[in-house]
Amino acid sequence: MSPIRISDTENRQSKPNDNFTTRSIHIGSEPDGVTGAVVPSLSVATTFKQYGVGHHTGFEYSRTGNPTRNQLEHLLTSLETSSSAQVTDSVDERYDETSGGADSLVFASGSAATATMCAWVSLAVDEGGAGGRDGVNGLGGHVLAVNDVYGGTARYLSRASKGAGLEVTFLDFEAAGEQGIREAIRPDTRLIWLEVPTNPLLLVPPLPLIAEIVASLPAESRPLVLVDTTFLSSFYITPLIPPTPNSLPLGDIVLSSMSKYSGGHSDLILGALTVSSRTVQARPNLLTGLRFLQNSAGAIPSPRDCHLMTRSLKTLSLRMIRHGLNALQIASWLNQQEKVADVRYPGLATDGAFHLVEKLLSPNARKELEFLGWTFPFKPTSGKVVDTVSEGSLAHVRTLGIPFGGIISFRLKDASAEETDRFCSGLRLVILAESLGGVESLIEVPSGMTHSGLPEETRLKLGITPNLIRFSVGIEDADDLIGDLREGLDALHV
Numbered sequence: 001m002s003p004i005r006i007s008d009t010e011n012r013q014s015k016p017n018d019n020f021t022t023r024s025i026h027i028g029s030e031p032d033g034v035t036g037a038v039v040p041s042l043s044v045a046t047t048f049k050q051y052g053v054g055h056h057t058g059f060e061y062s063r064t065g066n067p068t069r070n071q072l073e074h075l076l077t078s079l080e081t082s083s084s085a086q087v088t089d090s091v092d093e094r095y096d097e098t099s100g101g102a103d104s105l106v107f108a109s110g111s112a113a114t115a116t117m118c119a120w121v122s123l124a125v126d127e128g129g130a131g132g133r134d135g136v137n138g139l140g141g142h143v144l145a146v147n148d149v150y151g152g153t154a155r156y157l158s159r160a161s162k163g164a165g166l167e168v169t170f171l172d173f174e175a176a177g178e179q180g181i182r183e184a185i186r187p188d189t190r191l192i193w194l195e196v197p198t199n200p201l202l203l204v205p206p207l208p209l210i211a212e213i214v215a216s217l218p219a220e221s222r223p224l225v226l227v228d229t230t231f232l233s234s235f236y237i238t239p240l241i242p243p244t245p246n247s248l249p250l251g252d253i254v255l256s257s258m259s260k261y262s263g264g265h266s267d268l269i270l271g272a273l274t275v276s277s278r279t280v281q282a283r284p285n286l287l288t289g290l291r292f293l294q295n296s297a298g299a300i301p302s303p304r305d306c307h308l309m310t311r312s313l314k315t316l317s318l319r320m321i322r323h324g325l326n327a328l329q330i331a332s333w334l335n336q337q338e339k340v341a342d343v344r345y346p347g348l349a350t351d352g353a354f355h356l357v358e359k360l361l362s363p364n365a366r367k368e369l370e371f372l373g374w375t376f377p378f379k380p381t382s383g384k385v386v387d388t389v390s391e392g393s394l395a396h397v398r399t400l401g402i403p404f405g406g407i408i409s410f411r412l413k414d415a416s417a418e419e420t421d422r423f424c425s426g427l428r429l430v431i432l433a434e435s436l437g438g439v440e441s442l443i444e445v446p447s448g449m450t451h452s453g454l455p456e457e458t459r460l461k462l463g464i465t466p467n468l469i470r471f472s473v474g475i476e477d478a479d480d481l482i483g484d485l486r487e488g489l490d491a492l493h494v
Helices: 020-026 067-081 110-121 151-160 173-184 207-215 277-282 286-297 303-313 316-334 354-360 363-371 383-387 394-398 417-425 456-462 478-490
Strands: 103-107 142-146 167-171 189-195 224-228 253-257 271-275 340-344 407-412 442-444 468-472
Touching: 020 067, 020 316, 067 103, 067 271, 067 303, 103 110, 103 286, 110 142, 110 151, 110 189, 110 253, 110 271, 110 286, 142 151, 151 167, 151 189, 167 173, 173 207, 189 207, 207 224, 207 354, 271 286, 277 286, 316 340, 316 363, 316 394, 316 407, 316 478, 407 417, 417 468, 417 478
Parallel strands: 142 167, 142 189, 189 224, 224 253
Antiparallel strands: 103 271, 253 271, 340 407, 407 468, 442 468
């Protein structure tokens, strides 16, 4: 049989009306134009041939840009900024600093992405930065951050950035209200740093209110809003996409520790920043500054890790649905246990932040949940209806709330640090370990693990007590996980 010329085959690139899951599989993974391979080639080269001094194909040195990394960044831009694939179909038509388009940058870790954003605040305007304290020359500058923030982020904001003169204020946005938020924004506030939900207490800052407040400020000097979506991924929340056609987007920049749900298998460490096209148009030098910092620090992931991350994202939708369904069932079960207190899962109908979940839910997650029988707006189910459905069935799960990520926090009632340690280390299936978002269930004690670097006074003020537990619910069978937790609780105080 004669070989078919690749150029004569049907164009199978993702189309503008393709949905999230389809794009997660096809964007950045188009069949190879030379061999027809359905898996993109891994480009491990560190340097690239030039056809004359300064004349090249767009790649010079892999710290600055690499084809495999570009494919991943192209995919992320689509998932974070388009409710349909309204980005260029070819990786060769990426943002070029004059198109005004959205773009993504991937880093060696989420912490490297955090460091880049902090450096951007203090970077001079002529280098693409926020200008620091005076908004022009760099050094200093102010970040307004949510008070319950990942321990590594708190460490970088409050300690590692001191040398650059960066100042940070930690604010409880849930309690502050509109007046409190406005009063906390200073003339030199360059960035508002949010997590949704927060780590580890799972608070949900009022993103729509914050977006309205920031939009009311002078455009030339208003702070940018960064939203860390690590606990939800782009499946459940896309702050750069306006929730409704006439509403404001909920953020300017999304930060994600892709080591978690995006990777999904506890075997990759990467981070990412994505900037919306709206923000690029308002701040045309922003991406220039971020790329400058990325290239200067060299905190970039290896091509192999980028290749594996592109593969992992292909199953993100499938995994996130299962994480959410499991977490909703387990949170409801924990909420009924006598030895458990203060269960937080924003998707649980009884949670204090539940009223915000529908407003934050991505168009893709809403579509997938509607397919599974959820109706919006969510309406609590009467007791009579609940009694007619089988516990553990999908119909029963729909009465509990809305799947919204896979993280739960709770306290062991009246438990000491030693009893909490014994509970967590004694579970059979659930593993005592830091990190989250893998297919396997992980449990940790923030006060002694992820947030141990915070001063004890700060931890106690936030409510990060020795008996607080953060539970990353995996995609095992929910009944097996509940059985494991039940055995652990039964062993307490024995």
